[in-house]
Amino acid sequence: MASAISCPSRSEILSLFRSTLHTACSFKDDNAVACAERIAIEGFREYQNLSGPSSIAAAVSEGESRLDLARKQIGLLKIYSLIKPKPRKVVMHGTVLELTGPPMVLMKIGNSVFKG
Numbered sequence: 001m002a003s004a005i006s007c008p009s010r011s012e013i014l015s016l017f018r019s020t021l022h023t024a025c026s027f028k029d030d031n032a033v034a035c036a037e038r039i040a041i042e043g044f045r046e047y048q049n050l051s052g053p054s055s056i057a058a059a060v061s062e063g064e065s066r067l068d069l070a071r072k073q074i075g076l077l078k079i080y081s082l083i084k085p086k087p088r089k090v091v092m093h094g095t096v097l098e099l100t101g102p103p104m105v106l107m108k109i110g111n112s113v114f115k116g
Helices: 010-024 030-046 053-082
Strands: 089-090 093-100 106-109 112-115
Touching: 010 030, 010 053, 030 053
Parallel strands: none
Antiparallel strands: 089 093, 106 112
8 A cells, every 4th residue: 555645735835945045044244145045956856847746745844854954954054063172282382373273183103293
């Protein structure tokens, strides 16, 4: 017995499109916003002529998974923006350097030093 594939309604598809654009505007970087908006618009245009219920449902499912991924990425970016490393001062050959990036992990094995 074959199960019927429910085709998403026009309002559900438009809601997904609006949610995608709204999520794209959540990025803090203007370039990321423009890129995410362009990807969303191009993706919806690519699939606008689908006609079969199964192909429409598959395209909507893919769009929802991409939207979920974008939301997760925005969440991670918010978390990492809260973590601001304190500047570290290092003296090398009499010169004081201020390092603001993430700390480097140095491992010494024998006489060799590896950065990780």
